[in-house]
Amino acid sequence: MTRGPIEVFLTGATGFLGHYLLAELLTHPHVRCRVLLRPPVSDSSVRLERLLADLGLNLSELIADGRVVPVEGVLPDSLKRSDVSGVDLVLHAAGNTTFHANGSNGLETTNIEGTRGLLSLAAEAKIRRFVFVSTAYVCGEQAGHLPESFFDRLPPVRNDYERSKWEAERLVRDWGERSGVATICRPSILFGDSRTGRASAMKGLYLVAKATEILARAMDDNRDTDRHEIALRILGCRDATCNVVPIDWAARQMTDIALNPATESSVHHVTNPDPPTHQEVKGWLEEYFDIAGGRFSDETWPLTDANHYEELFYALGNVCLDYFRNGLTFESRCAADLPPGRRLIDGASFARCMKYAQATNWCRTPLVEHDLPPQASRLDPAWYFESFLPEAVPCSVVAKVEALTAVVQYTITGPVGGSWVSRFDRGLLTETHAMPTALKPEFEYRLSYEDLVEVVSCRKPLQDVFFHGSAEMFGDVERALKMVPIIGEFLKEFPVAGGGDCAAGSRAGATC
Amino acid sequence: MLEGTLTYPAGHPCCSVLIAGPHPFLGGDMGNNVVSALSKALALRGAVTLRFNYGGVGASEGGPADWPKVMSKFWKDGTFDEEQDWVNDVGSALAGLRRWCDLSPVVLGYSFGCWTAVKNLRESNAKAIVLISPNPKQHEFEPLCQSQAPLLVIHSDNDFTCAAPEMMSWFESLREPKTRIQLSAGEHFFRGHELDVTATVLGFLQHHRLLGAEQHDNGH
Numbered sequence: 001m002t003r004g005p006i007e008v009f010l011t012g013a014t015g016f017l018g019h020y021l022l023a024e025l026l027t028h029p030h031v032r033c034r035v036l037l038r039p040p041v042s043d044s045s046v047r048l049e050r051l052l053a054d055l056g057l058n059l060s061e062l063i064a065d066g067r068v069v070p071v072e073g074v075l076p077d078s079l080k081r082s083d084v085s086g087v088d089l090v091l092h093a094a095g096n097t098t099f100h101a102n103g104s105n106g107l108e109t110t111n112i113e114g115t116r117g118l119l120s121l122a123a124e125a126k127i128r129r130f131v132f133v134s135t136a137y138v139c140g141e142q143a144g145h146l147p148e149s150f151f152d153r154l155p156p157v158r159n160d161y162e163r164s165k166w167e168a169e170r171l172v173r174d175w176g177e178r179s180g181v182a183t184i185c186r187p188s189i190l191f192g193d194s195r196t197g198r199a200s201a202m203k204g205l206y207l208v209a210k211a212t213e214i215l216a217r218a219m220d221d222n223r224d225t226d227r228h229e230i231a232l233r234i235l236g237c238r239d240a241t242c243n244v245v246p247i248d249w250a251a252r253q254m255t256d257i258a259l260n261p262a263t264e265s266s267v268h269h270v271t272n273p274d275p276p277t278h279q280e281v282k283g284w285l286e287e288y289f290d291i292a293g294g295r296f297s298d299e300t301w302p303l304t305d306a307n308h309y310e311e312l313f314y315a316l317g318n319v320c321l322d323y324f325r326n327g328l329t330f331e332s333r334c335a336a337d338l339p340p341g342r343r344l345i346d347g348a349s350f351a352r353c354m355k356y357a358q359a360t361n362w363c364r365t366p367l368v369e370h371d372l373p374p375q376a377s378r379l380d381p382a383w384y385f386e387s388f389l390p391e392a393v394p395c396s397v398v399a400k401v402e403a404l405t406a407v408v409q410y411t412i413t414g415p416v417g418g419s420w421v422s423r424f425d426r427g428l429l430t431e432t433h434a435m436p437t438a439l440k441p442e443f444e445y446r447l448s449y450e451d452l453v454e455v456v457s458c459r460k461p462l463q464d465v466f467f468h469g470s471a472e473m474f475g476d477v478e479r480a481l482k483m484v485p486i487i488g489e490f491l492k493e494f495p496v497a498g499g500g501d502c503a504a505g506s507r508a509g510a511t512c
Numbered sequence: 513m514l515e516g517t518l519t520y521p522a523g524h525p526c527c528s529v530l531i532a533g534p535h536p537f538l539g540g541d542m543g544n545n546v547v548s549a550l551s552k553a554l555a556l557r558g559a560v561t562l563r564f565n566y567g568g569v570g571a572s573e574g575g576p577a578d579w580p581k582v583m584s585k586f587w588k589d590g591t592f593d594e595e596q597d598w599v600n601d602v603g604s605a606l607a608g609l610r611r612w613c614d615l616s617p618v619v620l621g622y623s624f625g626c627w628t629a630v631k632n633l634r635e636s637n638a639k640a641i642v643l644i645s646p647n648p649k650q651h652e653f654e655p656l657c658q659s660q661a662p663l664l665v666i667h668s669d670n671d672f673t674c675a676a677p678e679m680m681s682w683f684e685s686l687r688e689p690k691t692r693i694q695l696s697a698g699e700h701f702f703r704g705h706e707l708d709v710t711a712t713v714l715g716f717l718q719h720h721r722l723l724g725a726e727q728h729d730n731g732h
């Protein structure tokens with residue numbers, strides 16, 4: 001491994017794989033990373049900050065220390081040569097993982113044109129090494145033992161995704177022949193962290209797991225069928241393997257490959273040398289969700305006589321059906337170091353991943369709320385609720401909603417948060433107190449400090465942070481929901497900038 | 513003029529679906545989690561889908577003129593006269609969908625959208641009807657008896673708008689053919705349980721041979 005300082009240009013850092021790669025790269029003290037972030041960079045950095053915080057890293061500190069430098073851009077063509085000049089190595093992990101192109105999902109533009117654009121920039125900037133994250137399944141429906149080498153011809157691919165990865169590999173290989181040393185890493189199906197079960201995205205095998213959970217839930221509601229004798233045909237081969245690898249292990253392998261001072265272009269399978277069979281995965285899923293009865297079948301989807309449970313399961317589970325039969329093994333140098341008998345994924349680590357997935361509502365809500373420093377703002381919630389609202393509400397449209405009588409609690413989570421209760425009487429805000437108070441709220445809004453800042457500055461509607469963010473409603477949810485449009489109108493009239501000032505458009509209102 | 517999003521497959525569509533969303537005063541727009549999840553999942557399975565914003569929402573024109581007065585009425589009674597305009601919006605959206613795709617539509621409503629959708633049943637010539645979290649305590653659903661199309665009702669066992677026993681007895685009163693699926697998650701909003709809802713809808717439409725077999729989605 002090289003010891004001199006290395007400057008890496010990393011794409012895809014906000015992705016399932018990319019943030020693990022970044023964290024791994026940063027374990028090497030001599031590595032500095034420029035990370036490509038899609039605009040608006042403020043949003044992407046908040047996402048990256050949260051992802052890294054889950055791994056115990058602080059993005060703001062890393063930026064301040066110069067170890068991470070954000071670069072705003074979108075593939076294929078918004079980058080400039082200066083964005084990459086001086087870089088030793090490009091690690092290209094950005095990609096679109098949708099199986100089928102639909103004209104707008106960026107499979108072509110990101111995977112093929114994005115790679116082409118980045119390669120030509122790398123050539124212009126005279127960067128010597130380019131490491132590309134492809135997929136082990138670029139091989140398509142081949143069987144047998146696959147060597148770590150380029151496929152000169154398009155393999156019998158299953159979908160547009162595999163084709164796009166092969167096209168991109170070809171561009172990378174050609175670049176390697178003309179301009180530098182090209183390295184291709186081909187991970188198989190990425191799964192949760194082997195230590196914690198953590199995953200930040202739900203794809204691949206997680207979709208099959210989620211379909212199993214849906215089936216199990218249907219059984220909870222159904223007293224007529226024995227949950228251990230579900231008539232489910234599993235359209236796959238029981239002894240074929242499911243090549244899944246833990247995300248942390250895969251990221252470490254790819255980082256080691258990337259930082260290795262290679263002098264020749266090469267291909268690396270980042271695959272599981274002892275993957276579970278489908279029969280094993282079925283057993284793990286059945287045990288975890290406490291159901292049974294499925295049997296493997298040679299039939300293919302769609303089943304003309306599908307029963308209710310099969311329809312329910314395959315509505316989601318069919319996404320991965322194409323991969324249920326493959327009888328593949330992969331040559332892999334990076335798996336050679338594994339101690340004999342140690343499996344990358346076993347029943348216990350699989351259950352850990354399921355537990356994490358369920359605890360986070362299938363990667364939807366964070367498991368841990370991080371006390372991140374407020375982003376670009378110093379809004380004081382106490383000032384907002386105790387001073388600003390009483391001043392602004394009487395001048396606002398809220399005062400005209402004559403029927404509005406309610407006692408409302410707002411709770412802001414995080415280090416600068418707190419709880420406040422307001423009484424509205426015929427549209428007028430008559431009192432607001434910090435908790436504890438004798439006022440009995442009928443309902444409560446609870447949201448993070450970051451979301452409060454977004455909401456009061458009108459960057460995000462309140463309903464957005466409820467449906468897609470941290471906000472929750474408690475108590476009389478129907479009334480809480482009814483109040484949302486009233487609050488929405490108020491916020492439009494009186495937006496408050498992050499620093500706690502009334503935004504330009506609302507000054508007149510604030511002084512009325 | 514209404515703003516809407518039409519989603520369509522690359523090949524020949526197997527069916528068309530109109531999706532009517534929740535109440536505009538209760539956060540209802542076409543970006544709603546259930547509405548957008550359904551629209552995406554259905555399009556991936558070969559359906560043309562149209563979701564739209566009711567008048568006064570997003571870029572759709574219209575909406576109640578005297579907002580504070582209407583809001584006051586809504587706060588007190590949970591309803592107001594101008595809601596009829598949003599029923600008419602569904603009619604316009606159905607006409608728009610028909611211009612894009614001449615297949616008889618599946619009419620799908622979520623929450624308040626169940627009512628606005630059902631009010632348009634007679635003109636829609638629906639092939640199937642899907643109602644997610646309807647609120648029979650608040651709205652009348654009598655036009656349902658004017659259509660013989662298969663009906664699916666999905667609700668959660670913990671919906672604050674209508675408790676499961678009331679939902680069941682209302683469902684009992686409806687005509688056949690009908691299916692009721694109670695999900696043991698999701699309350700009224702199905703946040704984080706959108707896939708449970710889409711899987712149930714896809715399963716039902718698949719059962720009635722209204723969906724293509726095409727598989728598209730995210731993987732590795």
Ligand SMILES: NC(=O)c1ccc[n+]([C@@H]2O[C@H](COP(=O)([O-])OP(=O)(O)OC[C@H]3O[C@@H](n4cnc5c(N)ncnc54)[C@H](OP(=O)(O)O)[C@@H]3O)[C@@H](O)[C@H]2O)c1
Nearest residue numbers: 012013014015016017038074075094095110135189190732
């Ligand atoms: N997941 C797997 O099981 C798996 C298996 C084998 C190989 N791979 C490969 O690993 C790579 C990463 O996959 P993943 O699962 O981590 O995907 P992911 O979670 O979807 O992340 C994709 C990353 O690429 C970025 N990106 C997408 N389009 C872009 C564009 N046009 N310009 C700039 N950045 C763009 C995304 O940015 P935003 O966050 O802003 O969207 C995100 O950071 C892909 O190349 C994939 O083919 C994945």
